[in-house]
Amino acid sequence: MDLLSEYGLFLAKIATxxxxxxxxxxxxxxxAQRRKQQRGELRVTRLSEQYKEMQEEMAVSLLDPHQQKLWHKAQKKKHKQEAKAAKALAKQGKPAADGRARLYVIDFKGSMDAHEVASLREEVTAVLAVATPQDEVLVRLESPGGVVHGYGLAASQLQRLRERGIPLTVAVDKVAASGGYMMACVASHIVAAPFAIVGSIGVVAQIPNFNRLLKRNDIDVELHTAGQYKRTLTLFGENTEEGREKFREDLNDTHLLFKSFVKEMRPSLNIDEVATGEHWYGVQAKEKGLVDAISTSDDLILDKMKQREVVGVRYLRRKKMMDRFTGSAAESADRLMMRWWQRGEKPLL
Incomplete structure (x- = not known):
């Protein structure tokens, strides 16, 4: 019994x-996971190799079984030789790459609040850390526009590439309107699909007012401000003509800044003709000088692959497992408030 007791005590200690x-x-x-979630993750994809693999897969599938067997045998020998050569270069401390210039591909699919700029700034920083003037950057852009400050910052991120002398191309397959075009015009070359929506160089803002409804129900709302124009239009208070006039003045000032920026980026544009708030399809946009060529991003990348190594750059912000399945209630509430704010006295591009 003593032996069993001691053995049980020993197991308990081990278990503890x-x-x-x-x-x-x-x-x-x-x-560690929390820190990694905060940092996010930079993903670099060799698009050239992916395309080459797809091309080879298609070519092999069209061969007869005997030819496929010979092809696989030849590829195995080729890969073995390449691995041997890469190993030899590594021992000598030399890079295994072929020395070709690179095309870095960044995707930007913007929402109204332009929160995607947080990832864009990381992607641009990563590219600037390794890119040379011989390299190029392609941004596949899709955005209908949104808040002024958000898209202003997004455009500024692309300007960092321009200021470093790295050629920047923007490809618009679907839409680059308003704030989206503010980003696109930073590029030295803009390509759009034939029916992509481009332009909408204007500013809009709207706000509902419930003052009369509240008055009918004998509900008073008090709004106290320090500063004559701290609030021009409100949701619940009684709006004045002076406030409306100031609101329109602010919109016009924002529009002038927007026009000046586009004109600075693309001096050849007849800015008064295109800055009416209208949008055009790709072919029409080319006639007006808003874009430089008609093509899709796919054809552009395939053409660049002939001379360059194409690399995809994407920065992912990690989410908790629970958020992936249920979503974040707080984030949803914030976005709902953002939409109301956007429709309020803050103008949209």
């Missing part, structure tokens, strides 16, 4: 130590 180690390891892993 194991559990303690497991808890400490779980804490360390959890902290």
């Amino acid at each position: 130590v194991v559990i303690a180690i497991a808890i400490i390891a779980a804490i360390i892993v959890n902290v």
Whole structure:
């Protein structure tokens, strides 16, 4: 019995130590994951290699079984030789790449609040860390526009490439309107699909007013401000003609800034003709000088692959597992408030 008791006590001690180690390891892993979630993850994809693999797969599928067997044998030999050559270069401390210039591909699909600019700034920073003037950057842009400050910052991120002398091309397959075009015009070359929506160089803002409804129900709303124009139009208060006039003045000032920016980026444009708030399809936009060529991003990339190594750059912000399935209630509430704010006294591009 004493032996069994001692053995049981020994097992209990071992179990306690194991559990303690497991808890400490779980804490360390959890902290590491949280830090990684905050940092996000930069993903670099060699699009040239993906296309080459797809091309080879299609070519092989059209061969008869005997030819496929010979092809696979030849490829195995080729890969073995390439691996041997790369290993030899590595031993000499030389890069294994073929020395071709690169085309870095960034995707930007913008929403109204332009929160995607947080990833864009990381992607641009990553490209600037390694790019040379011989390299190029292609931004596949899709956005109907949104808040002024958000798209202003997004355009500024693309200007960082321009200021470093790195050729920048923007490809519009679907839409680059308003704030989206503010970003696109930074590029030295703009390509649009035939029916892509381009332009809409204008500013809009709207706000509902419930003052009369509240008055009918004997509900008073008090709004106190310090500064004559701290609030020009409100949701619940009684709006004045002076406030409306100031609101329109602010919209016009924003429009003038928008026009000046586009004119600076594309001096050849007849800005008064295109800055009416209208949008045009790709072919029409080319006639007006808003874009430089009619094509899709796919054809553009395939053409660039002939001379350049094409690399996709994407920065992903990690989400918690629970958020992936249920979504974040707080984020949803914030976005709902953002929509109301956007429709209020803050203008949209």
